[in-house]
Amino acid sequence: MAQGRRGAPRSESSRLAILDATSRLFAERGWDQLTIEGIASAAGVGKQTIYRWWPSKAAILAECMLEGRIIPESFIPQDTGDIRADFTAWVDSILGFAATEQGAELFRSIIAAAADHEDVGVRLREALGTDSGLLARLEAAVQAGQIQSAREVEALGEALIGVIVLRLITRTPLAPGDATRYVEAILAS
Amino acid sequence: MAQGRRGAPRSESSRLAILDATSRLFAERGWDQLTIEGIASAAGVGKQTIYRWWPSKAAILAECMLEGRIIPESFIPQDTGDIRADFTAWVDSILGFAATEQGAELFRSIIAAAADHEDVGVRLREALGTDSGLLARLEAAVQAGQIQSAREVEALGEALIGVIVLRLITRTPLAPGDATRYVEAILAS
């Protein structure tokens, strides 16, 4: 039979308070202003409770992303049956997020964290849906005969997100119309 | 007559020592391990000499990039007369850089710095050539009748770099063949 561990179990309320505080402070102040001490004090928690369960602030942020506390869940492509609408909606949701000044700052902070820490990068991939979410949706569209190759469209999706990321970090303005035009052009082919 | 500034002029040797130390330490240890004190001590320079001329470590890095100390100059598209070869060479040079483990780490550090600081982002855009370098080359190709629209190909170029950046930060392996195939496919159209 299972050997139960002894000692008090991990406090879920502390865990939630830490993730709440982290998400909030990250959104308010950005990645490099985020400190373990700030999180601990905002969460009403001892620092050791953080260090006991996470090796770094990046790991906390990664867990926040995993739970959808940083980026809206709408970034996962939906399936309404109309691949063109779904794909466009997916790109637009990301683009809309990145087009506001506040969203852009947040996105840049996420990129900085992801660039420094593998954990965050992997969670970002999942949160954006370029991981498996998009491919799954596209394969459904192939089954429905709406498109011919999932891989090619996926590559396009990735390129669109890539342009957004690149423009965010190089501070080149994003024109919403551009993205839509890209989508139209490529889905047409 | 105009009263010239008095006192010793700025020391060029200190400036160079600071930029040398910054480039080296950045390449060796990355963005968040880069410290002003570390730069000062490696350059044999007082901290105040740094603060007198640069507002932040990001500004120093930006100046390093401006002088081509971080990223090879080969990222600026060349003009051999053959637009296809030049474009491919440009993408390949960036991709080749990002494909080595060492280059990838360095690139991620640059991305992190760029995400945090506008200066670095702007210099990164220039260093990659997605700014004016690529467009100039493409317009020459239009003049030569090799392609029809500079803007469209430029967008493609940007998308390719975007994919590289996105894959770097999300830790999704880059397949060299993919990029070449993209280039071929799009230039063909």
Next chain:
Amino acid sequence: MAQGRRGAPRSESSRLAILDATSRLFAERGWDQLTIEGIASAAGVGKQTIYRWWPSKAAILAECMLEGRIIPESFIPQDTGDIRADFTAWVDSILGFAATEQGAELFRSIIAAAADHEDVGVRLREALGTDSGLLARLEAAVQAGQIQSAREVEALGEALIGVIVLRLITRTPLAPGDATRYVEAILAS
């Protein structure tokens, strides 16, 4: 009749393990390196078991002293019938203990603990015998007609121990001959 308590009685083996660990760690590392967590872990005991029975680490040390685990029992003056020999033996045993480097360190740790905590101070008094042990021996000598006043000799004994303590904490070397000379001189009078 008295209502016996229910539940498991106090574990004597835990108590002994705690006192053993405390004595050993105190002798090895001294007073301010002695920690409750260190004792608990060395004794293979939960921290709560310590806090249930002792209010502080000083109280544990006091109990150790009460059981003669810190200081040899030989510090209690013996009665061989010859007061001069007994008194000299008593002073010499304390002096001999304090004269070795290891003994001096241990003694200093005891002094530090005693200075901080009344409990330990009281136990130290008992352990040294300046409390009732010496006086009892001296009163026997008065009965036997060997000395005239117990109080005066007791004061002398206290002064001798006082010198030892003072020299220990002020790091003034102790010369063994000095003490013997004191004893002889004063007992002669």
Next chain:
Amino acid sequence: MAQGRRGAPRSESSRLAILDATSRLFAERGWDQLTIEGIASAAGVGKQTIYRWWPSKAAILAECMLEGRIIPESFIPQDTGDIRADFTAWVDSILGFAATEQGAELFRSIIAAAADHEDVGVRLREALGTDSGLLARLEAAVQAGQIQSAREVEALGEALIGVIVLRLITRTPLAPGDATRYVEAILAS
């Protein structure tokens, strides 16, 4: 010629603020409640400024004692020409200090610090005057023909202080009359 060091010189005002804060906090709260962070914050000073100049809180306290900030200077024997009066005054000043509850607590804290740290012990010896101060005074008395042997009386003085210390740490009440009686008895011989 002297080679002047470069860089800002040590701040005397910070040094004084640290010693002031240390003396005050030590007197108010005792040795084991004295913390480096508390000193730094009370002195309005960065912690690093403390660690730059002192290796431990014991070293700060030792410097405080060296400057007479902990123990009154009156503990150094005076020379009025009357050795009996001077010696009695010296013992009485120490005894008077130790006899008040507040003085006793402070003295115990000093003893605890001295027992743990050689530096403090040595300064305590100097502050008490059992070091060279007492001997010098007694040798003057020998010169004046007032006493025969400086060494013997010094030993007595040491024993008296020793009794005080021993009684402080073992919590045995001090009777002021006792000490005076000791002094009289021995000086008479």
Next chain:
DNA sequence: TCCTAAGCGAGACGGTACGTCCGGTCTTTGC
């Protein structure tokens, strides 16, 4: 024979202080 109160090892918890590192500023001496 069960019930139940207490002790126990384990260890998570909110805190405080540690000693270190670095940021950005200020203050010297030397050129």
Next chain:
DNA sequence: GCAAAGACCGGACGTACCGTCTCGCTTAGGA
């Protein structure tokens, strides 16, 4: 007036213990 050296105040780092608080398990009366 610039530069090196480096002291200064402040703040975050990651660690060690504090004393308290659950946990699940064991132990031994009393019902």
